[in-house]
Amino acid sequence: MQLPNAEQLLVELTEKMRPDVATNIALVGIYTGGVWLAERLHQDLGITLPLGVLDSSFYRDDFDQIGLHSQVRSSNIPFKVDGSHIILIDDVLFTGRTIRAATNELFDHGRPASIRLAALIDRGGRELPIAINYVGTTIVLSEDKMLALERNKNGKLNLSLYDRVNRNSE
Helix, strand or coil, X not given: CCCCCHHHHHHHHHHHHHHHCCCXXXXXXXXXXXXXXXXXXXXXXXXXXXXXXXXXXXXXCCHHHHCCCCCCCCCECCCCCCCCEEEEEEEEECCCHHHHHHHHHHHHHCCCXXXXXXXXXXXXXXXXXXXXXXXXXXXXXXXXXXXXXXXCCCCCEEEEEEECCCHHHC
8 A cells, every 4th residue: 555655744734734823822742653743833833832742641541452552751731721722733543542532631731722633644443523623634444554653763754554463362
């Protein structure tokens, strides 16, 4: 399967977001790929509030199925969440569970005025009622595939497709 160019998708996502983004909006990236995207969007869109980052691992409702990622990172929200307009940034939107977990964590920091969602890829397959506001593109994949955003040593983004490992069968 030919995967789209991640760098080009980021340019397209930036242009889709630009008309709706004021400099006082806050961006929050979800580790890992969402943080890479948020860093670039923050700069390219001229956002003035500091960039926030979330690791929603401890807020997930599927620990028993997927386990805890071996590299849990600290979340950092360096702005006042109460009353803020936030765009949550993820790399690949799939079931919606990561977004639900990230939203729960955001509310632990305060009550935002609004939360919108942006992702480079929407692959469908929602298990929760999560809607996306800004998307680079939509790709339909079977559930046994995993789409991953990767960054090389020069900072270039690319997409890779892997077979999903079924942890329940181990």
